[in-house]
Each structure stands twice: as C-alpha cells, then as structure tokens.
Amino acid sequence: VVSAMLPDPGLRRRATLLDGFAAELAASCPGATLERVPVRRWADLWSRALLLTVPGSAGERSDGSVTGRLLPLGVDVQEHATAVQAQVHAVFEPADGGAPRLVRAGVSAPKPDTVVGAGLWQLLRPRMSLLGAVSEGRSMELDAMPVTAEGDLVWDDERARAGEPADPFATARVRLSAATAAPVVPLDRHPVRIAVPVLLEGYAAHSEEGGLAFDLAGRPLAVDTDRMPAAGPLTPEAVAASHACVGLLRWDAGEFLLQPLAVETTVRKKTVAVHAGAWAGGTTDKAGVRAEKAATDAVAVLRERAGRLLRK
Structure with missing residues (x-):
C-alpha cells in the first residue's frame, strides 16, 4: 500500500509518515523489551496521520x-x-x-x-x-x-x-x-517544523557538553551535527574548523539548534566550501567516488537478486 502511495505527490506525506510509523512499531516488537514506550511520540504520529486524511490538510495543493x-x-x-x-x-x-x-x-x-x-x-x-x-x-x-x-x-x-x-x-x-518566507498553514505550526535558512559568520566554534556550539556575540548556539547526512563530505570536523555557515535554524528540546548545510573553512590559506549535498549529482571527489562505487555494488546485488526472484 505504501509503495503505491509514494509516487503520488498528493499522498506522499501520508505514505512516508505511515511507513516510518509502521517501521518504528515493528522495530519495537516485542514491546516487553523496550526500556520506555514512547507513548507521546506514537500518539503524535498517529494523530498527525489522521489529520492528514482531512481533505486539504496535507498542503500539497x-x-x-x-x-x-x-x-x-x-x-x-x-x-x-x-x-x-x-x-x-x-x-x-x-x-x-x-x-x-x-x-x-x-x-x-x-x-x-x-x-x-x-x-x-x-x-x-x-x-x-x-x-x-x-x-x-x-x-x-x-x-x-x-x-x-x-x-x-x-x-x-x-x-x-x-x-x-x-x-x-x-x-x-x-x-x-x-527573501521572504511563505506563511505556514495552521496544521504545520509546530516548533518541530521550524527550518529557517540562515547565514552565520564571525563565530567561534567550541565543544559544549559533548557537542559542538558556535559562539555568536557571547551567546552559544548548539550545532546539530547528527542531522548532517553521511551521503556528503560535510563532517563535524569541517564544521568545527569553519568560519562561515549556511544552515537551517531549528527548534528541539526547548532550544534553538543549527543544522549545517554548508560551511566555509580554510585549507592551506585558501577558503574552501564544503556542502552536505555536494555528491547529489555525482562527484569526482575521491571519498565520494569510493562511496558511490560501494553503493553501486550494493544496488547491483539487490537488482540481481530481485531479477532472480522474478524469474522463478
């Protein structure tokens, strides 16, 4: 059902939410082994899924x-x-x-x-x-x-x-x-949905309580390095050594966080930009080429196995 819903833009948000929720439930079985049942999260996901079934609520129009x-x-x-x-x-x-x-x-x-x-x-x-x-x-x-x-x-x-x-x-x-941002529909006016593009410069990066933070005018801003994808060259080390950052300002656990999308850092006295999506269209970067080759091999194996199943 979910696979049939995903290609349809009008159903994609519902399908992705339902797919992720079902995967969480499956991964939590048997429930007796859980240290804590995330009741509020699951209730929120289920309520959100139901609200998205209301005509016009999904906002794809x-x-x-x-x-x-x-x-x-x-x-x-x-x-x-x-x-x-x-x-x-x-x-x-x-x-x-x-x-x-x-x-x-x-x-x-x-x-x-x-x-x-x-x-x-x-x-x-x-x-x-x-x-x-x-x-x-x-x-x-x-x-x-x-x-x-x-x-x-x-x-x-x-x-x-x-x-x-x-x-x-x-x-x-x-x-x-x-640049002006579009208004947010009432259903999406939740702090977890905040993702505002910002440019930061002139900060000092430092470790804070086991994480990374930028010091801006004497105030720390936590950096959410966990959101940076493994599908690109942007790393916590590059962020820590940076002097300019384009990112998304988010809200989580009662505080604002910065999710880096790209940073400028200095390498051999030259300014170099590192982007999370640098490998999106392909790359000649050595690390990217190796990662692509490994992924290509994995996809090829999956396709071969799928072909065998279809031929049986």
Missing part, C-alpha cells in the same frame, strides 16, 4: 506557478529504513523583478534498508534534475513551475533548465536577508 531564477542554498536529507527524501532550500528570484522568496523543492523515493550513505543519491537523481545543479553549484531557470502556498515547488523537470553558476554563500550574503 498548487497555488499557482512561478517563473524566474532558483538559487540553491543547500540540501537537507531525511531518511529512515525504507524511504529517503532530499529537500533543497533555495532563494527564488521572480522574472518580473518581484521580491525574492524562500522556497523548497523535495524529492523522495522508497529504498531498501541496505542502501545508505552515498547510495541514496542513486535513488533520487533520476527523479530530480535540480540535484545535479546543486552538485555543480548552478542556478536553475524555472518556467511556470507549480508552487504551493507554503513555498514548496511541485517539481517538474520539463519546466526547469540549468542556469549560470551560483555560489550558495554568495546567494546567502546578497539575497537571503531580503
């Missing part, structure tokens, strides 16, 4: 279309054992000269639990050309691309083409502060 230039800022990767999603956060510049907007473009795919790390991109690349542009550091020219009232692009490769080179840090420094 297109609210028109946009034409102009899309300037990617970074990629947020979310996954569980049977599904993966990549969400590109970007600044959109309308062709008519209007004010820039914050938008998102997401792509998701079902996956076997053995495909992890860089292998995730092999599942997502064929579904969205934007990932290639992110990897190459390019903008995208959009022509009548559908968009929801919340600023989510309903991606269609036929309505997009690769544009000129666009550095995410240049975009953040020049356009991010002027």
